[in-house]
Amino acid sequence: MNYMAEYERWLASPALTADERAELEAIRGDEDAIKDRFFAPLSFGTAGLRGVLGVGLYRMNRFTVGAATQGLANLIVQNGPEACARGVAIAYDSRHFSPEFAQLAACILAANGISVKLYDELRPTPELSFAIRYYGTIAGINITASHNPKEYNGYKVYWEDGAQLPPKEADVVAKEMGALDFFADVKTMDFEEAKAQGLVKMMDWQTDEAYLKEVLKVAINPDCVKQVADDFKLVYTPFHGAGYRLVPEILKRIGYKHIICVPEQMVIDGDFPTVKSPNPENKEGFHLAIDLAKANGVDLIIGTDPDADRTGIVLKNGEGEYVTLSGNQVGVLLIDYVITAKKLTGTMPEHPAVLKSLVTTEMARAAAEKNGVDCFDTFTGFKFLAEKIKQFETTGSHEYLFAFEESYGYLAGDYARDKDAVTASMLIAEMAAYYRTKGMTLYDAMQTMYEKYGYYTEQTISITMPGVAGLERMKELMAELRATPLTEVAGHKVEYIRDYQSGVRTCVSCGKTEEMELSGQNVLYYELAGGTSFIIRPSGTEPKVKVYIMAKADSKAESDAKVAALADAAKEIVK
Numbered sequence: 147m148n149y150m151a152e153y154e155r156w157l158a159s160p161a162l163t164a165d166e167r168a169e170l171e172a173i174r175g176d177e178d179a180i181k182d183r184f185f186a187p188l189s190f191g192t193a194g195l196r197g198v199l200g201v202g203l204y205r206m207n208r209f210t211v212g213a214a215t216q217g218l219a220n221l222i223v224q225n226g227p228e229a230c231a232r233g234v235a236i237a238y239d240s241r242h243f244s245p246e247f248a249q250l251a252a253c254i255l256a257a258n259g260i261s262v263k264l265y266d267e268l269r270p271t272p273e274l275s276f277a278i279r280y281y282g283t284i285a286g287i288n289i290t291a292s293h294n295p296k297e298y299n300g301y302k303v304y305w306e307d308g309a310q311l312p313p314k315e316a317d318v319v320a321k322e323m324g325a326l327d328f329f330a331d332v333k334t335m336d337f338e339e340a341k342a343q344g345l346v347k348m349m350d351w352q353t354d355e356a357y358l359k360e361v362l363k364v365a366i367n368p369d370c371v372k373q374v375a376d377d378f379k380l381v382y383t384p385f386h387g388a389g390y391r392l393v394p395e396i397l398k399r400i401g402y403k404h405i406i407c408v409p410e411q412m413v414i415d416g417d418f419p420t421v422k423s424p425n426p427e428n429k430e431g432f433h434l435a436i437d438l439a440k441a442n443g444v445d446l447i448i449g450t451d452p453d454a455d456r457t458g459i460v461l462k463n464g465e466g467e468y469v470t471l472s473g474n475q476v477g478v479l480l481i482d483y484v485i486t487a488k489k490l491t492g493t494m495p496e497h498p499a500v501l502k503s504l505v506t507t508e509m510a511r512a513a514a515e516k517n518g519v520d521c522f523d524t525f526t527g528f529k530f531l532a533e534k535i536k537q538f539e540t541t542g543s544h545e546y547l548f549a550f551e552e553s554y555g556y557l558a559g560d561y562a563r564d565k566d567a568v569t570a571s572m573l574i575a576e577m578a579a580y581y582r583t584k585g586m587t588l589y590d591a592m593q594t595m596y597e598k599y600g601y602y603t604e605q606t607i608s609i610t611m612p613g614v615a616g617l618e619r620m621k622e623l624m625a626e627l628r629a630t631p632l633t634e635v636a637g638h639k640v641e642y643i644r645d646y647q648s649g650v651r652t653c654v655s656c657g658k659t660e661e662m663e664l665s666g667q668n669v670l671y672y673e674l675a676g677g678t679s680f681i682i683r684p685s686g687t688e689p690k691v692k693v694y695i696m697a698k699a700d701s702k703a704e705s706d707a708k709v710a711a712l713a714d715a716a717k718e719i720v721k
């Protein structure tokens with residue numbers, strides 16, 4: 147793409163407001179800044195469109211959101227009048243421009259003759275996924291950049307099964323988007339007019355009630371909450387986002403009496419002023435919650451990201467310090483708890499399964515299989531887990547108990563097809579109560595997991611590669627790794643290389659190859675001597691290359707040491 151010409155084309159468009167034009171004028175003469183905004187359109191990644199807010203082709207703004215919506219409208223129109231009547235459910239989070247983009251999307255769909263159901267205020271992503279099947283809409287849109295920093299916004303698109311858009315439909319939207327003139331080809335209409343014509347209807351507390359009813363069904367043994375509720379306190383933070391109402395509500399409904407919410411972070415604010423990044427993966431964001439926990443003698447803190455699909459927890463350890471549990475650790479605890487509670491309550495299905503992404507800990511497989519439960523892997527992205535759930539439903543081969551990713555996303559139950567921090571918070575709280583009835587904290591429980599399933603350690607290293615240069619470097623790096631395959635990492639021999647682009651697994655010493663079940667994603671997976679995995683992939687949601695290291699050993703100290711040595715090597719390999 148000729149970014150200079152595209153820059154001038156945008157500047158010349160009468161569609162821009164004076165402020166938008168001024169934003170572009172301010173970078174005149176700065177070729178790097180122009181290239182960064184205009185070198186290419188935003189593309190659909192792990193979770194739809196995601197980008198920095200601002201004017202430009204490679205930015206999130208009313209034009210790119212408009213074009214994506216027109217692209218989606220074209221796809222729906224191609225599906226016929228029934229699809230248009232079923233319409234689209236739209237949600238949004240607490241970010242800057244989220245409500246505005248949601249309303250814009252509603253107006254564009256309405257102008258294309260497509261019915262819309264729009265939430266009356268911010269909602270959790272999983273409640274959107276729920277609403278799609280509850281109301282039978284053909285699609286859903288969520289305006290959110292999930293856990294990304296405040297400069298970002300995004301556009302997640304869902305299809306009729308409540309999961310994020312499958313590749314076939316995503317390709318149609320991308321193609322339609324690519325063929326549009328962003329300024330001339332996007333139909334729209336007045337919002338009030340669309341409402342008056344009945345094309346846009348609002349969703350309110352009644353949808354919340356229907357959703358909460360389904361979430362509650364996922365609770366397995368809430369009786370244990372009632373047993374400890376008088377003196378079990380927990381701290382909750384929504385990080386200024388969409389969990390602020392429904393997470394405390396569900397905790398109350400399963401019987402918790404003392405839910406202490408972090409007041410500063412209960413304020414809806416797209417600047418996320420109390421945190422560096424509203425990501426429950428980072429302990430940094432929990433500092434206010436930890437202070438509150440200390441002041442109130444609380445040993446469990448739950449945090450959810452701005453669109454309430456990710457859940458993180460902080461716990462008091464044996465020495466009285468507050469420590470985080472990783473997404474992998476919480477996932478293993480939940481697998482073990484769900485299995486235990488299902489057995490206890492006699493609700494275990496005949497062919498149970500758990501699901502995880504392939505960059506998620508193998509300890510999950512150990513926990514499942516040791517309990518007679520099958521474990522399946524998918525690519526990164528909850529839509530792939532959702533696809534597997536649907537496949538089970540179609541073939542009847544398994545019933546999934548629980549699905550999760552190391553990136554702090556968990557799901558149980560059949561009402562939603564994206565990770566749900568409302569349900570996860572409820573299950574974590576239920577599990578904490580269960581262990582309390584046994585005189586244990588979740589921290590103690592994690593130690594018994596290691597004794598039961600083996601000593602595993604995982605670490606994810608993210609190397610940020612921003613802008614156009616970053617994108618180019620990521621491509622180059624993956625190409626280099628394919629051209630000159632690694633044969634050892636930090637003294638560990640590479641035994642097999644799995645290239646998930648081609649779907650081929652190669653034995654390094656003998657050169658023998660075999661086809662794998664999964665293919666078509668840019669992931670390099672090194673199987674190292676001693677059973678350690680070293681995985682490299684570009685993120686689909688942020689300008690980062692991620693290296694995942696997963697080790698197992700005879701003691702925790704040993705598996706930690708293995709990972710630490712490999713982490714240093716990772717920083718040398720990925721730069």
Ligand SMILES: O=P(O)(O)OC[C@H]1O[C@H](O)[C@H](O)[C@@H](O)[C@@H]1O
Pocket residue numbers: 192193292526527528529551553555684685686687688692
């Ligand atoms: O590693 P990435 O491609 O950035 O994805 C990390 C995570 O991003 C989002 O939260 C997706 O919904 C998840 O399914 C995914 O695991």
